[in-house]
Structure formats: C-alpha cells, structure tokens
Amino acid sequence: MIEIKNLVKHYGQVRAVNDISFTVNQGEILGFLGPNGAGKSTTMNILTGFLSATAGTVKINGFDILEQPQKAKACIGYLPENPPLYLDMTVLEYLRFVCDLKGVPREERAKQLAEIMRLVRITDVANRLTKNLSKGYRQRVGIAQALVGNPEVLVLDEPTIGLDPKQIIEIRNLVRDLGRKHTVILSSHILPEVSAVCDRIIIINKGVIAAVDTPDNLSRKFSKTTRLQVAVEGPLKDVVTHLRHVPGVRTAELLMEKEGGVNVLIVESENDIDVRKPVFFEMARSSYAILEMRPLDLSLEEVFLQVTGNAPTGKGEK
Amino acid sequence: MKRIRAILKRDYASFFRSPIGYIVLAIYMFLNGIYYAGDINSGYSDIGTQISSFEWVVFILLIPLITMRIFSEDRKNGTEVLLLTSPASVWEIVAGKYLAVFSVYMTLVGGTLLFPLLTGAFAGRVDIKALGVYIGFVGLGAAFLAIGVFASALTENQVVAAVISISTVVFFMLIQLFASIVGNLASGLVSAINIFGITDLQLSKVASDVTAAVNWPNPMTRLDNYAKGIFELAPIVFFISVVAIFLFLTVRVIEKRRWSQG
Structure with missing residues (x-):
C-alpha cells in the first residue's frame, strides 16, 4: 500500500x-x-x-x-x-x-x-x-x-x-x-x-x-526485568532484607511509605521468573501482611525513552 | 480544468469576503467618478483619457493590493499544504490563482464601463478609439498581475510581496526616463570619439535608437498606438509573453521550495 x-x-x-x-x-x-x-x-x-x-x-x-x-x-x-x-x-x-x-x-x-x-x-x-x-x-x-x-x-x-x-x-x-x-x-x-x-x-x-x-x-522486547509493586505492612528494613533473599529477586526498593506502617515497594526480578509465589510465602513466614501485589509492565513511555536514548535513572538497562 | 475552476472560484470569492475587494473597487470607482463628473461639467467626456489618467494608480497601488495575498496568505495559513497535496498540479494551482486575480481586475475594468454607458444613455458620443485603450489597459494589467502573483509566491509576507510588485512596476515606469538618459549618453560618447565625421543627424539617430532599445522591455510605451486608435498585434504578443514567463517562474518558485534544503 x-x-x-x-x-x-x-x-x-x-x-x-x-x-x-x-x-x-x-x-x-x-x-x-x-x-x-x-x-x-x-x-x-x-x-x-x-x-x-x-x-x-x-x-x-x-x-x-x-x-x-x-x-x-x-x-x-x-x-x-x-x-x-x-x-x-x-x-x-x-x-x-x-x-x-x-x-x-x-x-x-x-x-x-x-x-x-x-x-x-x-x-x-x-x-x-x-x-x-x-x-x-x-x-x-x-x-x-x-x-x-x-x-x-x-x-x-x-x-x-x-x-x-x-x-x-x-x-x-x-x-x-x-x-x-x-x-x-x-x-x-x-x-x-x-x-x-x-x-x-x-x-x-x-x-x-x-x-x-x-x-x-x-x-x-525492551523490558529486561519483570517488576512487581508490592504493599507490605511491616518494618521497612526487615521487609527489604527478606524480599532480597527470595531467589530470582534482583532488587527491592521503596516506592513510598503509607500510613499505618505500610510500605509500597518495587520488586524487580530476572526476566521469565515469576516471583509472586515465593514473595508471598516469604512475607507470610515473617507474618508481614501483603495488602497489594500487582505486576508492572514496562510502559510504552519507558520503551520510548529507552529507544530514544533518554533512559530514566534506576530503570532498565541499555 | 475542474480544479482550476475550483481554485479560481474560491479565491475570487475570497476577495469579496474580506474588505480588500471592496476597498480596491471603491478607490477606483471614486477616482473615476470625480474625473467623469468634472468632464461632464465641461460638456465633454472621453473614457480613453479617463482610464489613462488613472493607470498609474491601478498599476502601482491597486494591482499590488489585489495580488499581494494570493500565494503568501496560503503559505502563512498553511493552506498551501492542502493545495499542494491535493491531486491538483502546481500549474493548475497557479493558473487558478492567476485567473482569480485577473477576474478581480476585470471586475474593476468592467466597473468603468458604467461611464461610457452613462454618456451613451444621455445621447452623448462614445469614441470607438476607447476600445483600443481598453485592450491596452487589460493587456498591461494582465502583465502586471502576473508580476504581482510571482512576487506573492516569493514570500509569506503580504507587505513584502506588495513592495516587490510595486518596485517592479515603478522600475518599468522609470525605464523610459532611464532610456533617454542612456540614449543621450551614447550619442555624447559617439560624438566625443568622433573620428569618422558623423553628422549631427546621425548622432540624433544614435540617441533615439539607443533609447528605443533600452525602452524595449517597457510595457507602457507599447500602448502609444492603441491610444491613437491603431490596433497592433505585437503588444498583445508581448503581454501574453510576460504573463507566460512570470507564471512559469511562479511555478518554478513553488516547485523549488519543495526541494529546498534549508
């Protein structure tokens, strides 16, 4: 055409x-x-x-x-x-x-x-x-x-x-x-x-x-990692340490703190590894309640920024 | 052909959607009206001399006013994208726009027919020689309109377009003056290095020949015989050539811009 x-x-x-x-x-x-x-x-x-x-x-x-x-x-x-x-x-x-x-x-x-x-x-x-x-x-x-x-x-x-x-x-x-x-x-x-x-x-x-x-x-194609957004009730330091111990998880970072000791974190894992179950059991073992967990797709915005060479800091690799 | 008509129709109507068409028409009819009234008071009217006496207003002021926006406005508003990406060729666009300004001009010329009609209606005599003046007036106008259209295609600024076409017309009007200066200079030069024993008669022939040569591209002088009631083909061919050349240049300018590298 x-x-x-x-x-x-x-x-x-x-x-x-x-x-x-x-x-x-x-x-x-x-x-x-x-x-x-x-x-x-x-x-x-x-x-x-x-x-x-x-x-x-x-x-x-x-x-x-x-x-x-x-x-x-x-x-x-x-x-x-x-x-x-x-x-x-x-x-x-x-x-x-x-x-x-x-x-x-x-x-x-x-x-x-x-x-x-x-x-x-x-x-x-x-x-x-x-x-x-x-x-x-x-x-x-x-x-x-x-x-x-x-x-x-x-x-x-x-x-x-x-x-x-x-x-x-x-x-x-x-x-x-x-x-x-x-x-x-x-x-x-x-x-x-x-x-x-x-x-x-x-x-x-x-x-x-x-x-x-x-x-x-x-x-x-452009997402090298899979990311989860997790909201956990529990002390930040402990939660992060536990999360990092889950096999397949690369990083766990605080996104924001909410009232009542709830921390919202971004968990990045290797591609093709589903860490949702291990994360759930790890938190359950320490009796920290997961209030919310959802996968984050790499948005087109981020693809766009990566492709055009303006990758934002902390996200994705070139 | 259909597309030429579409563009012609739109652009002609556009003159009378804005004040410009009415302003041009009003200025011209006002001047003519005053002149005619003065003539009638003295019991004599000649539409030929009437038109000739306002020629300079038409050529220096009104024609640039008519043509200045014909391309520059499209370029400024972005409507040239519509025209150039439509199935119309650049030739069709230029032809349509030229015919639009020509039609506006003919409306102007048509307006002056009122006066001989008036004279005739009151049993006055209308000299047939006026027809020659009309032919010359239309031909000369057609040539200057083409120059104005070309000027408008050069820029997206209407004022600049008007200035370019005014200067071109003024240039042509001044050629006559310039030509006689050059002619006298030439004969002076020949007499200064006079080693062949050239007579005074021959010297004045040199002066007039050089003057005529320099004056050749001047469209104004081509009409002298028309005013006397003599019909000639050569000026018509000359005017048509000027129109063709400037419309061709207009097409080139527009096509060149598509290829421009900066």
Missing part, C-alpha cells in the same frame, strides 16, 4: 530524515512516534508529496509520488500539523471547495459531506466561519477535510492535539473505525493513544528508525 525506501532529507547540514525505509499494508494502522524534531512531520510531508526527498522513493498504491504525483495524491487524505483551513469560509463552503479540489462528483457531494460531518461531529457548526471555531473543532474540520473523497490512505499528523479528553477518545475510536477500511498512518507523542489504536509502531529518533514492532512486542 505504502512503500518507503531509503528516504533521506537534508536541511542544510542537518539530516532531518536519514535513510528511512518501511512499508504499510492495506488496512493497517501505523503509529509514528518520536520526540520533537525527530523527523516525523518531515517524513509525512514527503510521503504526501508536499516536500520532496533528497533521496529515496515513496510509492502509494504502486504510484511513485514524484513520477505520478496526481495518481498518488488522489489516494491520500492528509491532515498536516496545522489543519489547513481557509479562515474566511464556513465549514460547509470549505469542505465543498475540498470536494471540488479532489474531484468528488457533484451528485455525490452532499451525501458524502453529510456522512463525513456526522462522523467527526461537526454538523452543528457547518454554517460557521472556521475562523470562529475552537481548536478542537478546527482539528475535526481538518480530519473531515482529509476524509473527503474517501481516500485509501489517511495520513494524520497528531490528530488529537488540542482536543479535550472526551474528544480525544472520540477521535481515537474514529481512527480505529477508519482503520477497518483505510490504511492509516498517524503520528503522536501521546503514547497511550498510539498503543491503544495502532497495529504497529515505528519509533523514530534523530531521523532514524529506532524500533518497529507491535506495541506489545515493543514493551516485551
């Missing part, structure tokens, strides 16, 4: 994108993650044909974006970083213009626009000037614009930015629905969003792909 090969983009001395290759399959939702300035937007701008790469090729549906730009662009709906709205038009006028620009036949226009506006919930602002809309509504009009013409590929650059939590959930569900019929590439720096919606994640840093995998695989 989308084939990107050896993409390079120079800005003066800076290599904003340095030899990136990946493919996106039909019906897949691909998440594009990276810190600011990693090259996310540049890559998206190149694959939608707004910028040209210094080297490398982009193929959309088999059409090269440079050699057959018209055909390639007809397959793409693009929401750039800033929604490209004409501020002097009403929402409906604007979307009609986008229809004309993308060559949507007149007789299908009304039906298609009604459907899109219902989907992104902007029907009630259809006759307002885009200038007077809030950031969240502008963003949704931007998404609506990308959906016009029912393109096979959707490229969404930070689609939920500027939305309130309720809207974020709506848009997230919308993207998931769209992913059934469309191929979606979306960039974000909100990690839970990416892990909730995407089938596959590309982490990009300093213009290079740092990791590609499913969200689950990523957190598994």
Whole structure:
C-alpha cells in the first residue's frame, strides 16, 4: 500500500530524515512516534508529496509520488500539523471547495459531506466561519477535510492535539473505525493513544528508525526485568532484607511509605521468573501482611525513552 | 480544468469576503467618478483619457493590493499544504490563482464601463478609439498581475510581496526616463570619439535608437498606438509573453521550495 525506501532529507547540514525505509499494508494502522524534531512531520510531508526527498522513493498504491504525483495524491487524505483551513469560509463552503479540489462528483457531494460531518461531529457548526471555531473543532474540520473523497490512505499528523479528553477518545475510536477500511498512518507523542489504536509502531529518533514492532512486542522486547509493586505492612528494613533473599529477586526498593506502617515497594526480578509465589510465602513466614501485589509492565513511555536514548535513572538497562 | 475552476472560484470569492475587494473597487470607482463628473461639467467626456489618467494608480497601488495575498496568505495559513497535496498540479494551482486575480481586475475594468454607458444613455458620443485603450489597459494589467502573483509566491509576507510588485512596476515606469538618459549618453560618447565625421543627424539617430532599445522591455510605451486608435498585434504578443514567463517562474518558485534544503 505504502512503500518507503531509503528516504533521506537534508536541511542544510542537518539530516532531518536519514535513510528511512518501511512499508504499510492495506488496512493497517501505523503509529509514528518520536520526540520533537525527530523527523516525523518531515517524513509525512514527503510521503504526501508536499516536500520532496533528497533521496529515496515513496510509492502509494504502486504510484511513485514524484513520477505520478496526481495518481498518488488522489489516494491520500492528509491532515498536516496545522489543519489547513481557509479562515474566511464556513465549514460547509470549505469542505465543498475540498470536494471540488479532489474531484468528488457533484451528485455525490452532499451525501458524502453529510456522512463525513456526522462522523467527526461537526454538523452543528457547518454554517460557521472556521475562523470562529475552537481548536478542537478546527482539528475535526481538518480530519473531515482529509476524509473527503474517501481516500485509501489517511495520513494524520497528531490528530488529537488540542482536543479535550472526551474528544480525544472520540477521535481515537474514529481512527480505529477508519482503520477497518483505510490504511492509516498517524503520528503522536501521546503514547497511550498510539498503543491503544495502532497495529504497529515505528519509533523514530534523530531521523532514524529506532524500533518497529507491535506495541506489545515493543514493551516485551525492551523490558529486561519483570517488576512487581508490592504493599507490605511491616518494618521497612526487615521487609527489604527478606524480599532480597527470595531467589530470582534482583532488587527491592521503596516506592513510598503509607500510613499505618505500610510500605509500597518495587520488586524487580530476572526476566521469565515469576516471583509472586515465593514473595508471598516469604512475607507470610515473617507474618508481614501483603495488602497489594500487582505486576508492572514496562510502559510504552519507558520503551520510548529507552529507544530514544533518554533512559530514566534506576530503570532498565541499555 | 475542474480544479482550476475550483481554485479560481474560491479565491475570487475570497476577495469579496474580506474588505480588500471592496476597498480596491471603491478607490477606483471614486477616482473615476470625480474625473467623469468634472468632464461632464465641461460638456465633454472621453473614457480613453479617463482610464489613462488613472493607470498609474491601478498599476502601482491597486494591482499590488489585489495580488499581494494570493500565494503568501496560503503559505502563512498553511493552506498551501492542502493545495499542494491535493491531486491538483502546481500549474493548475497557479493558473487558478492567476485567473482569480485577473477576474478581480476585470471586475474593476468592467466597473468603468458604467461611464461610457452613462454618456451613451444621455445621447452623448462614445469614441470607438476607447476600445483600443481598453485592450491596452487589460493587456498591461494582465502583465502586471502576473508580476504581482510571482512576487506573492516569493514570500509569506503580504507587505513584502506588495513592495516587490510595486518596485517592479515603478522600475518599468522609470525605464523610459532611464532610456533617454542612456540614449543621450551614447550619442555624447559617439560624438566625443568622433573620428569618422558623423553628422549631427546621425548622432540624433544614435540617441533615439539607443533609447528605443533600452525602452524595449517597457510595457507602457507599447500602448502609444492603441491610444491613437491603431490596433497592433505585437503588444498583445508581448503581454501574453510576460504573463507566460512570470507564471512559469511562479511555478518554478513553488516547485523549488519543495526541494529546498534549508
């Protein structure tokens, strides 16, 4: 569906994108993650044909974006970083213009626009000037614009930015629905969003792909230890000493102290060793009550920080 | 073609969604109205001289006002991303936008038809020679509009775009002055190193020929015959060439930016 090969983009001395290759399959939702300035937007701008790469090729549906730009662009709906709205038009006028620009036949226009506006919930602002809309509504009009013409590929650059939590959930569900019929590439720096919606994640840093995998695989691959959060009633020193004696446990550290002599600890163990039972019996033997015990998965945040080379102190190894 | 029409329609309407379209139209009709009223008072009206006398206002002030935002505003608001990632080619975008400013200009020109119509309605005489002035006025305007569109594509700042197109128009207007200075200099130079016994008549021929040569790219002088009621094809070809060249440059500037490395 989308084939990107050896993409390079120079800005003066800076290599904003340095030899990136990946493919996106039909019906897949691909998440594009990276810190600011990693090259996310540049890559998206190149694959939608707004910028040209210094080297490398982009193929959309088999059409090269440079050699057959018209055909390639007809397959793409693009929401750039800033929604490209004409501020002097009403929402409906604007979307009609986008229809004309993308060559949507007149007789299908009304039906298609009604459907899109219902989907992104902007029907009630259809006759307002885009200038007077809030950031969240502008963003949704931007998404609506990308959906016009029912393109096979959707490229969404930070689609939920500027939305309130309720809207974020709506848009997230919308993207998931769209992913059934469309191929979606979306960039974000909100990690839970990416892990909730995407089938596959590309982490990009300093213009290079740092990791590609499913969200689950990523957190598994990058966690070298398994961690438990345990709340125990008992003197801290004793509890820690006992915990450290359990076979397989590497460290036990205090996370916080609670009222009534309860200590919440983080217990790290070797990978593939389940220490929950031994920890339980060890504590039981010393008659320290375990009030809470739950495994901690390495969150995508931590994977992200590890991959991009900013591993927080005390967690994980490189 | 459909896409050109879509862009043309949007951008033309956009002039009349903001005050700019009305301001331009109001300024022009006001000036013309005053002139016409003065003419009528003296019992004589000539739409040809009326249009010619406000040409400089149109070319130096109104055309830059019309063209300054046509590309720079899209670039500033980010709507150029929408245009450039749509299936429309850069040529279609530039053509659509040029036709939009040209249509605004034609609205302006159309407004002045009011005066000969008025004259005719009151059994006055309208000189057919005015048609030549109109053709020249439209042709010259078309050329300056293309220059303005090009200037607008160069920058995301409307004021800078306006300054660039104003200076270009002023430059063309000053060529005439510059040309005669160069012509006199040339004939002076020839007479100073006069070793072939060149006559004064030949010297003045040198002066006028050099002046004409320097003046060649000046679109303004090409209209002299039109005002006399003589139709010529050469100026039309010249204007069309200027439009084509500047629209071509506009396309190049926009495409270059996609490839830019900094």
